[in-house]
Amino acid sequence: MCPSNSAYSVILQTARPGQHLRLLRWMRKASAHAVAGPDSPRPAGGSRGTAPLSRPPPSGAGRVPPAAAGMLLPRAGGAVGRGSPPLAALSHVLRLERSRRTGIVFPLQKLERYLAPGTDTAPFRLFQPGLTALQRAEALFRSDRGHPIDYVSSAVRMDHTPPPALPEVCFIGRSNVGKSSLIRALFSLAPEVEVRVSKTPGHTKKMNFFKVGKYFTLVDMPGYGYRAPQDFVEMVEAYLQERHNLKRTFLLVDGVVGLQKTDHIAVEMLEEFGIPYVMVLTKIDRASRGLLLKNVLEIQEFVKESTQGCFPQLFLVSAVEFSGVHLLRCFVAHVTGNLPTVEAS
Ligand SMILES: Nc1nc2c(ncn2[C@@H]2O[C@H](COP(=O)(O)OP(=O)(O)OP(=O)(O)O)[C@@H](O)[C@H]2O)c(=O)[nH]1
Numbered sequence: 001m002c003p004s005n006s007a008y009s010v011i012l013q014t015a016r017p018g019q020h021l022r023l024l025r026w027m028r029k030a031s032a033h034a035v036a037g038p039d040s041p042r043p044a045g046g047s048r049g050t051a052p053l054s055r056p057p058p059s060g061a062g063r064v065p066p067a068a069a070g071m072l073l074p075r076a077g078g079a080v081g082r083g084s085p086p087l088a089a090l091s092h093v094l095r096l097e098r099s100r101r102t103g104i105v106f107p108l109q110k111l112e113r114y115l116a117p118g119t120d121t122a123p124f125r126l127f128q129p130g131l132t133a134l135q136r137a138e139a140l141f142r143s144d145r146g147h148p149i150d151y152v153s154s155a156v157r158m159d160h161t162p163p164p165a166l167p168e169v170c171f172i173g174r175s176n177v178g179k180s181s182l183i184r185a186l187f188s189l190a191p192e193v194e195v196r197v198s199k200t201p202g203h204t205k206k207m208n209f210f211k212v213g214k215y216f217t218l219v220d221m222p223g224y225g226y227r228a229p230q231d232f233v234e235m236v237e238a239y240l241q242e243r244h245n246l247k248r249t250f251l252l253v254d255g256v257v258g259l260q261k262t263d264h265i266a267v268e269m270l271e272e273f274g275i276p277y278v279m280v281l282t283k284i285d286r287a288s289r290g291l292l293l294k295n296v297l298e299i300q301e302f303v304k305e306s307t308q309g310c311f312p313q314l315f316l317v318s319a320v321e322f323s324g325v326h327l328l329r330c331f332v333a334h335v336t337g338n339l340p341t342v343e344a345s
């Protein structure tokens with residue numbers, strides 16, 4: 001990537017302090033010309049690290065022991081919490097037949113068989129936890145009296161954010177891409193936690209902080225692009241630059257429309273700030289297999305060729321079908337330092 005050629009950088013370079021609102025206006029304009037608007041009809045069916053800009057190595061600290069999907073044998077127990085959708089809990093997923101199980105737990109791997117021979121699938125398996133790690137992560141996301149999962153507060157300014165006491169992850173992306181829905185799916189084993197979602201883009205206006213016991217915090221961000229809040233740029237830029245307990249940023253991209261101009265601006269911002277981030281493809285239940293493959297391969301290629309701070313493995317999720325949600329819980333637990341066996345591997 002050559003930031004100096006980007007509209008974002010041109011704006012930033014020419015901007016005096018306080019002029020970043022220009023970027024916001026630009027972003028809105030870009031979203032108006034996007035291939036599909038945030039809520040336009042879509043085809044149916046179908047630690048802040050020590051070296052944040054360095055790409056995680058294909059093996060070593062970021063890698064977990066491979067676990068064939070076939071290891072995921074049905075087990076009894078692990079009842080779904082009251083009010084939780086069935087596939088929210090691993091125990092229920094494990095009862096499914098193997099192919100469907102793989103599709104829910106490792107959606108990216110499920111796509112592999114449709115790729116042309118010779119396609120580099122190594123990035124598909126960089127984070128491939130075993131059953132024990134998946135279960136341990138799930139336990140973190142299951143609330144009980146000794147382990148409350150709570151909404152903490154909302155903020156539009158840094159001096160209103162909760163103290164940066166715990167490791168933190170945040171979710172950013174275009175308005176309507178499915179940030180709040182994904183967080184709701186992650187917290188589906190703590191149904192008392194209310195995460196508001198809406199089909200109207202621009203619903204989330206503040207940074208919403210949630211606390212997972214004494215282990216980590218998770219932040220639902222307002223969306224960029226169409227109907228972004230007025231103070232989006234100041235709020236989010238300040239957060240990303242100043243939040244020293246931020247361990248990883250999840251950049252959500254719509255699985256149906258793929259990377260948009262505004263997503264490229266977000267990537268350039270993260271690269272420029274040296275923020276380690278991960279791309280997550282959302283709403284995969286709405287994309288046909290062909291479209292999903294096209295978007296996955298395009299993004300993998302873009303990440304490989306044009307980014308430095310992005311984890312090379314793309315995460316695929318559906319907040320409706322719970323695909324990829326268990327794996328993402330495990331990755332969040334991992335990057336916040338809550339999976340000791342994974343860290344040691
Ligand atoms: N089919 C499907 N719809 C989804 C999925 N995730 C979110 N949606 C829908 O997409 C719309 C937007 O979801 P939100 O989670 O509110 O999106 P957001 O990114 O938080 O949006 P803002 O707060 O406006 O930035 C809602 O109508 C959701 O039901 C998914 O995985 N599959």
Ligand SMILES: [Mg+2]
Nearest residue numbers: 179180203204
């Ligand atoms: Mg939202």
